[in-house]
Amino acid sequence: MEEEKSQSKMDHSPNNFSIAVDYDHKATEFRPFSLSSPHMRAFHLAWLSLFSCFFSTFAIPPLLEVIRKDLNLTQTDIGTAGIASFIGSIFSRLAMGPACDVFGPRVASATLSLLTAPVVLSTSLISSAKSFILVRFLIGFSLANFVASQFWMSSMFSGCTVGLANGFAAGWANVGSGVTQLVMPLVYTLFTTSFNIPSFISWRIAFIFPAIFQAATAILVLVYGQDLPDGNYKRKITNNQSENFCSVLFKGLKNYRGWILGLTYGFCFGVELTTDNIIAAYFYDRFHVNIEMAGGIAASFGLANCVSRPLGGIISDKMGKRFGMRGRLWSLWAVQTVAGLMCVLLGRVNTVWASVLVMACFSLFVQAASGLTFGIVPFVSKRSLGVISGMTGSGGTLGAVITQLLLFSGSTKFSTQTSISIMGLMMIVFTLPITLVYFPKWGGMFYGPSNIDEDDENYHLLY
Known part of the structure; x- marks a missing residue:
C-alpha cells in the first residue's frame, strides 16, 4: 500500500500541473479565468452545470402571471408548488x-441533470394545478447539483x-436564478409579438430552452470533467478507502457541526430561494409594475x-488566514445578521425604488452569508465531506420550505410585505x-483550540 501511495505521488508531481498545488495536489491558488x-476546468464545469439547474428551477416564477391565468391557478396552488419544488x-x-x-x-451531477432535463421539458405539457405542482416538485431535484458542485x-x-x-x-451558478428572470x-x-403565437402556446414553447441547456451541460461534465486532481474518483476510492458507505454516512450524521451549519444555511440560502420564488410577483402585485419590469427587478436579486x-468566500478565506476558524x-x-436586518427593512419600505435599493443590499449580504457558510463546511469532516455538504445543502432548501410554508403559502393571514419582515x-x-x-x-x-497538537489527517478523520 505504501508503495502504491508513493508511486501515485511520483506519477503526479506538482510539476505536472499548470497551477500551484499542495501535497494532495489540490490547488493553492484560484484563477477564475483560466x-x-x-482544477480550473472542473471549476467551470461545476458552476455552468449548476447554473443550468438554477435556470431550469426558476424558469417558472417570471412567467407565473401568464401560467396562472392559463391554468386558473389559485394563490394556494402557487404557494404549494413553490413548497413542492423545495421539498424535492x-x-x-x-x-x-x-x-x-x-x-x-462528476457522475453524480451529470446523472441527476440528465434525469431531470426531461421533467423541465414536460413543463410545456402541464394542464392542471396538480400537474403544475408535480412538475415543480420534480424539477426541484436538480438543485441537488449544488452539493456535487x-x-x-x-x-x-x-x-x-x-x-x-x-x-x-456557487455564486456564478446562482446567477442562473437571476438570468432566467430576464430571459x-x-x-x-x-x-407572442414577433411570431404572433398565442400566449398559451408561447409560454409552453419557452421551456424547451432550459431543458436543452441543462442536458447539454450534463454531457459536458461527463465528457470533459475529472473528479480529483489525480484522476478517476472511483479508482482512488477502490485503492485507498476501506470504509463502507454506512460508516461514512453515520460518521457524518453524528457530527453536530453539520446540523448547525444546515440550520444556518437554511436561513441564508433558504431565504434566498424563497425570495427568488416570490420577489417578481411581489413587485408585480404591490407596486403594479409590468411583467418585464418585475422580472428585471427580480433578476437583479439573483444576478x-x-x-x-464569491465575496463571502473571499471574506471567509481572508478572515481564516488572519484569525483562524474564529474569523470564519x-x-x-x-x-447573516445584517442580512436579516436588511430583510426586515425590505418589508417596511413603501416605494418601488426604495424597495429595489434595500433589496440590492439584502441580496449582497444574504448571498455572501451562503458563501461564508461553505467556507466552513470543508473543515468539518474530510472522511464524510459529501454527507456534511449534503446536510448543509439540504438545510438550505428545508429553510426555504419552512419560510414558504409559514409565510408565503397563500393561507397565511399576513401580507407579503409583513411576511418578508418576519x-x-x-x-x-x-x-x-x-x-x-x-x-x-x-x-x-x-x-481557543484545546488540542493544537493533533495531526491534521487524523483530525479530519475523527470529527
Whole structure:
C-alpha cells in the first residue's frame, strides 16, 4: 500500500500541473479565468452545470402571471408548488452527498441533470394545478447539483482557497436564478409579438430552452470533467478507502457541526430561494409594475450572486488566514445578521425604488452569508465531506420550505410585505446557534483550540 501511495505521488508531481498545488495536489491558488486542467476546468464545469439547474428551477416564477391565468391557478396552488419544488430538493440533496462520496461528483451531477432535463421539458405539457405542482416538485431535484458542485470544489482546492472556489462556483451558478428572470419573459414576448403565437402556446414553447441547456451541460461534465486532481474518483476510492458507505454516512450524521451549519444555511440560502420564488410577483402585485419590469427587478436579486457569494468566500478565506476558524465563524454570524436586518427593512419600505435599493443590499449580504457558510463546511469532516455538504445543502432548501410554508403559502393571514419582515427576524434568530460550533484543533467564536497538537489527517478523520 505504501508503495502504491508513493508511486501515485511520483506519477503526479506538482510539476505536472499548470497551477500551484499542495501535497494532495489540490490547488493553492484560484484563477477564475483560466481553463487549465484539471482544477480550473472542473471549476467551470461545476458552476455552468449548476447554473443550468438554477435556470431550469426558476424558469417558472417570471412567467407565473401568464401560467396562472392559463391554468386558473389559485394563490394556494402557487404557494404549494413553490413548497413542492423545495421539498424535492431536500431529499435529493440529502442523497447527493453520499452519492458523491461513493461515485464521485462528476457522475453524480451529470446523472441527476440528465434525469431531470426531461421533467423541465414536460413543463410545456402541464394542464392542471396538480400537474403544475408535480412538475415543480420534480424539477426541484436538480438543485441537488449544488452539493456535487461544492463537493467537487472541496476535492480540487486546498484549504487556503476552498472558500474562494466554493463561493465563486456557487455564486456564478446562482446567477442562473437571476438570468432566467430576464430571459424567460423575453423568450415568451418574442414568440407572442414577433411570431404572433398565442400566449398559451408561447409560454409552453419557452421551456424547451432550459431543458436543452441543462442536458447539454450534463454531457459536458461527463465528457470533459475529472473528479480529483489525480484522476478517476472511483479508482482512488477502490485503492485507498476501506470504509463502507454506512460508516461514512453515520460518521457524518453524528457530527453536530453539520446540523448547525444546515440550520444556518437554511436561513441564508433558504431565504434566498424563497425570495427568488416570490420577489417578481411581489413587485408585480404591490407596486403594479409590468411583467418585464418585475422580472428585471427580480433578476437583479439573483444576478448579485456573481459578486456577493464569491465575496463571502473571499471574506471567509481572508478572515481564516488572519484569525483562524474564529474569523470564519464571526464573519458568518455578522454578515447573516445584517442580512436579516436588511430583510426586515425590505418589508417596511413603501416605494418601488426604495424597495429595489434595500433589496440590492439584502441580496449582497444574504448571498455572501451562503458563501461564508461553505467556507466552513470543508473543515468539518474530510472522511464524510459529501454527507456534511449534503446536510448543509439540504438545510438550505428545508429553510426555504419552512419560510414558504409559514409565510408565503397563500393561507397565511399576513401580507407579503409583513411576511418578508418576519422572515428577516427568523434569519437573525436562527443564526445564533453558529456560536455553538467548536473545533478542538481550531477553536470557536469564544474559545481557543484545546488540542493544537493533533495531526491534521487524523483530525479530519475523527470529527
